[in-house]
Amino acid sequence: MKKFGIALGLVASLMGSAVMAEAIKATPGGAVNLVLLPKFLGILPFDQADRGAQEAAKELGNTGTYQYIGPTPENSAAGQIEMLTTATTQKQGVVMLSNNAGDQIAAVAEAAQAAGTKVVTWDSPIPSGKGESVFVAQVDFGSIGVVMADMVMSMTGGAGEFAVLSASPDAANQNAWIEAMKKTLAEDAKYKDLKLVDVVYGNDQSEESYNKALGLVDKYPDLKVIMAPTTVGIVAAAKAMQDEKLCDKVKVSGLGLPAEMVSYTMNGCAPEFALWSFVDLGYLTTYTSYMLATGAIKGEVGETFTAGRMGDFTIEADPGREGAKRVLMGPFTVYNKDNVEAASK
């Protein structure tokens, strides 16, 4: 028994890094009105987050309300600002936001906090961190850079040209990942023979991404890999390479959904891609929000808490955004032909 106690203490100290504090547990049965606000409605990743959030709310026995609301795609940024304002006047407990409005939303988020509605971001943070209680980060933005570089490495066999097909030029999360990848390429000598020739943007539209992918192969005849860190871009690029029968020459990789990518992974057009679980992200965000609203945690750096089936997490300073705080989820899964079929079900 004593031995067990020591082991537990060791684990806790490892988890909580410098702090020796024990993980805080949630008290179930509280009443917190939760709102999950994605970038926009109608695409799979956000629906998966909704599933995870519902699972957590049920587990916590939350007697408050839970709403999954969001703007339509063409009204994303303005719609988010409007919905956050409405949630504040309705005196909601926590708004869980995947921000698509950049820093424009910061003023509204600060007003929400002042009125007693907490704002917890997930997937995409508020760049300045203003008005945000904490950001639940899917993965460490720096480590995505390493994974992207490694996938290019394995697909090119260590040397050759590649290009990036991103979402929109002002998408905060994608831009951070591309910067992280550039840094990785520059700092580690093992990537010295990889050459990033271009970064283009498909604006998360299949037609634009498709045409941009074809443009890349026309522009760079020696191109070996198209790296698309967006779920829309990666499918469009894979389809373009398959249509042009270029899959032997140009491989597609990046961040994608197994259900959408399975046929391209099996036929070799996109042999390898990565993603994290959006179900888990919704689940962890809901735990964090609930515990913040019930006062179990204060949202201060160093606090460690238990998020149900996912284990212990610690609030830390966000290395990418000065003065902002994050809860780091991680890790992600790399999909290839061995595991993609099971994951696509």
Added chain:
Amino acid sequence: MHPQTLRILALAVALLATVLFFSTQIDGYLSARMFTRITTSAAVILPLAVAQAIVVITRNIDLSVGSIVGVVAYMTGDILGQFPDLPPVLVCVMAMGIGAGLGAINGVLVAWGRVPSIIVTLGTLALLRSFLVEYSDARTITTASLPAWLVDLPQANAFSVFGLDVRVTVVLALASAVVMGLCLSRLRAARRVFAVGSNPDAAVMAGINAGQVVFWSFVLSGALAGLSGFLFLAKFGNITVVAGMGMELKSVAAVVVGGVSVLGGSGSMVGVVIGTLLVDTIDNSLTRWELVSEFWRDALLGFLIMAAVTVDTVMSRQLGRLARKET
């Protein structure tokens, strides 16, 4: 020379100049591959531009075409997923039928509800997108769920001339423009479209049922947007709720550059085809041009629209003055 003929000639020269200019800038530009790239990408926009042209000629505008493309592409893909054995022709007709139905909503509101078309179609642009979000339930249509004939359709060749491949989708899109062009210039009923657009009051005095003409032009616009939706589904295969978003702007650009007057009453399908080609050629070429950064493409497209409208306004004013002097 008739001013309309003059304009088409000027457009053709502009297209030729664009192609020649980029051939000096981009390696391997004058190739069969580039021809296929541009024609197949323009084919998705062309029916939409034809649709927009008909509506603009009646002195209206249809901003909902992009949303109609999205809804039609998604619903057609969804239905095909459940009934993969539907015959191809029926699928195409069905796509156009869904589009026509959606266009009829616009038509009723504009023609008999007397609401300005810009308001009505701005409303349906948002409404149809919201409907799609509800209808889709966040599922993605993937190529894996579509029948092989549809997935292979964009690669299918209709015929080749001088080593240039003309794809089936390109023929389909061109056919829509040719049929509409012939109807507008030859059919008596279709001439009413011009009459209503150039002077609605005079048209009514002349015994034309202006409401009916406007209604049917929106139905037709919806049907053609449906054809675009079908081609969109075939070409891109993976359809989410953002499908077709923003395409209304491209269609307006093609129509305006193609010389259809935004004041209604004038325009030709030949102009629309060249306008579509010109806009799409510029778009595709800038993507491959190393000198111009990503961020200037949209600005250039905007500049092109403004230039086209300005030239249009100045020219018609000058022509009007000349005509007055002669009499």
